[in-house]
Amino acid sequence: MIKALRGMKDIIEDSDKFTYFIKKSSEIAENFCFEYIETPLLEETRLFKRSVGESSDIVNKEMYQFTDKGGNDVCLRPEGTAGVVRAYIEHKFDKLKTPKQWYYFGPMFRYERPQKGRLREFHQFGVESFGEESVYEDIKVILLASKILDSFNINYTLKINSLGCDECRPTYMNSLVSFLDEKKENLCEDCQRRITQNPLRVLDCKNENCQNELKTAPKITYNLCENCNKDFEILQNELKKLNIQFEVDTNLVRGLDYYNKTAFEFVSTEIGAQSAICGGGRYDKLVEMLNGKPVPAVGFAMGIERLLPLVNIEPKREGIYLGIMTEDARDMALNKFNELTNSNKVYFENRVRKLNQHLKKADKLNCKKVMIIGEDELKNGTFWEKEL
RNA sequence: GUGGAUAUAGUUCAGUUGGUUAGAACACCAGUUUGUGGCACUGGGGGUCGCCGGUUCGAAUCCGGUUAUCCACCCCA
Numbered sequence: 001m002i003k004a005l006r007g008m009k010d011i012i013e014d015s016d017k018f019t020y021f022i023k024k025s026s027e028i029a030e031n032f033c034f035e036y037i038e039t040p041l042l043e044e045t046r047l048f049k050r051s052v053g054e055s056s057d058i059v060n061k062e063m064y065q066f067t068d069k070g071g072n073d074v075c076l077r078p079e080g081t082a083g084v085v086r087a088y089i090e091h092k093f094d095k096l097k098t099p100k101q102w103y104y105f106g107p108m109f110r111y112e113r114p115q116k117g118r119l120r121e122f123h124q125f126g127v128e129s130f131g132e133e134s135v136y137e138d139i140k141v142i143l144l145a146s147k148i149l150d151s152f153n154i155n156y157t158l159k160i161n162s163l164g165c166d167e168c169r170p171t172y173m174n175s176l177v178s179f180l181d182e183k184k185e186n187l188c189e190d191c192q193r194r195i196t197q198n199p200l201r202v203l204d205c206k207n208e209n210c211q212n213e214l215k216t217a218p219k220i221t222y223n224l225c226e227n228c229n230k231d232f233e234i235l236q237n238e239l240k241k242l243n244i245q246f247e248v249d250t251n252l253v254r255g256l257d258y259y260n261k262t263a264f265e266f267v268s269t270e271i272g273a274q275s276a277i278c279g280g281g282r283y284d285k286l287v288e289m290l291n292g293k294p295v296p297a298v299g300f301a302m303g304i305e306r307l308l309p310l311v312n313i314e315p316k317r318e319g320i321y322l323g324i325m326t327e328d329a330r331d332m333a334l335n336k337f338n339e340l341t342n343s344n345k346v347y348f349e350n351r352v353r354k355l356n357q358h359l360k361k362a363d364k365l366n367c368k369k370v371m372i373i374g375e376d377e378l379k380n381g382t383f384w385e386k387e388l
Numbered sequence: 389g390u391g392g393a394u395a396u397a398g399u400u401c402a403g404u405u406g407g408u409u410a411g412a413a414c415a416c417c418a419g420u421u422u423g424u425g426g427c428a429c430u431g432g433g434g435g436u437c438g439c440c441g442g443u444u445c446g447a448a449u450c451c452g453g454u455u456a457u458c459c460a461c462c463c464c465a
Contacts (some may be wrong), residue, residue, distance in 0.1 A: 057463050255464055276465055303465030359425035
């Protein structure tokens with residue numbers, strides 16, 4: 001038997017939840033005046049090398065990368081932002097710094113070891129906002145994410161942090177690295193490697209011993225420049241006013257290289273170790289990094305498969321069951337089926353059955369209304385009807 | 389990439405110290421004397437016991453390998 005590849009899943013049992021999620025989320029995004037964008041699944045490999053960053057695991061070892069028949073070095077997209085930014089620049093919106101608010105959804109591919117909440121092909125729903133420098137755009141985006149999650153009654157914790165900007169991050173990084181170098185001996189192997197590769201990641205280490213050593217580490221939020229600090233305060237104040245619960249997590253590091261200033265993550269405690277259900281933040285330098293004019297941007301992405309177990313939709317009766325009890329009624333029923341399907345969900349049972357058999361089936365299918373033609377109805381040209 | 393666990397029907401699982409034709413529940417399909425569903429009852433279909441090899445008169449059961457799944461690390465959505 002040919003089976004789906006490792007880490008790839010057919011969406012069958014949850015397909016109703018899946019489509020419901022996309023429909024509802026899109027609706028909310030459109031209420032925020034975000035427009036739909038679809039970008040290719042396949043992109044040039046260097047797009048991700050330059051945006052996500054060569055130091056990241058995603059680019060380093062998780063990409064589905066190959067040479068196509070034209071000799072191009074390509075890969076299946078491991079995340080959504082890079083492609084959207086590429087599109088923004090390619091269609092020259094950067095020249096005039098045209099504000100653009102887009103949402104997207106679709107499959108992403110990462111060659112990882114599968115586990116709960118982690119697939120090799122998975123789906124994200126995300127938004128990106130270009131051209132708005134203000135922290136109020138960050139707030140808008142966080143509000144949008146929380147509204148989507150709230151609409152499915154999902155329990156979450158929102159963590160926020162500020163990663164600083166070009167002005168304050170380098171000085172902070174220097175003091176962090178020198179702090180880490182002093183402690184180097186006491187840190188785990190991974191952290192020692194991270195000091196040179198990605199020092200911020202050390203803060204995020206789950207090793208207990210490391211966390212003890214890091215208690216006195218310099219915190220980014222105490223080392224922000226005036227501007228970043230002001231924005232981070234506005235962010236917190238406005239979230240409070242909007243009644244969005246959050247906690248500041250100075251160890252929150254978004255894994256992709258392109259983030260700066262606001263970083264946030266929605267976390268669930270109900271779905272296992274892969275608990276991040278939505279992650280995002282500001283990436284003001286990314287458009288430039290991909291050879292566009294400097295345009296600030298902010299966005300987030302949600303992992304749909306991780307959210308589905310948290311989404312509950314109550315099965316409700318809907319649709320019409322149409323059945324016949326005599327072969328002669330078939331034409332009449334078919335005509336009715338033709339008419340009803342213009343504006344109704346209709347199940348047409350084409351087998352001749354007894355009344356109780358029809359009812360049993362209609363019940364099983366969760367239909368709301370039953371319409372049957374028997375001998376009597378055929379004579380009178382009517383339908384026997386019942387609400388379930 | 390590392391570690392641990394698991395693999396028997398569509399699903400959840402039984403299956404004794406290796407021994408007839410591998411079972412149950414749920415699900416599915418059909419029916420229960422003639423036009424009112426959910427309940428109940430009766431019957432039915434469905435498994436090369438993950439795959440390959442070995443031990444044995446005989447393997448779902450023991451051994452080796454392999455693949456996949458699950459959980460965690462790592463990483464991230």
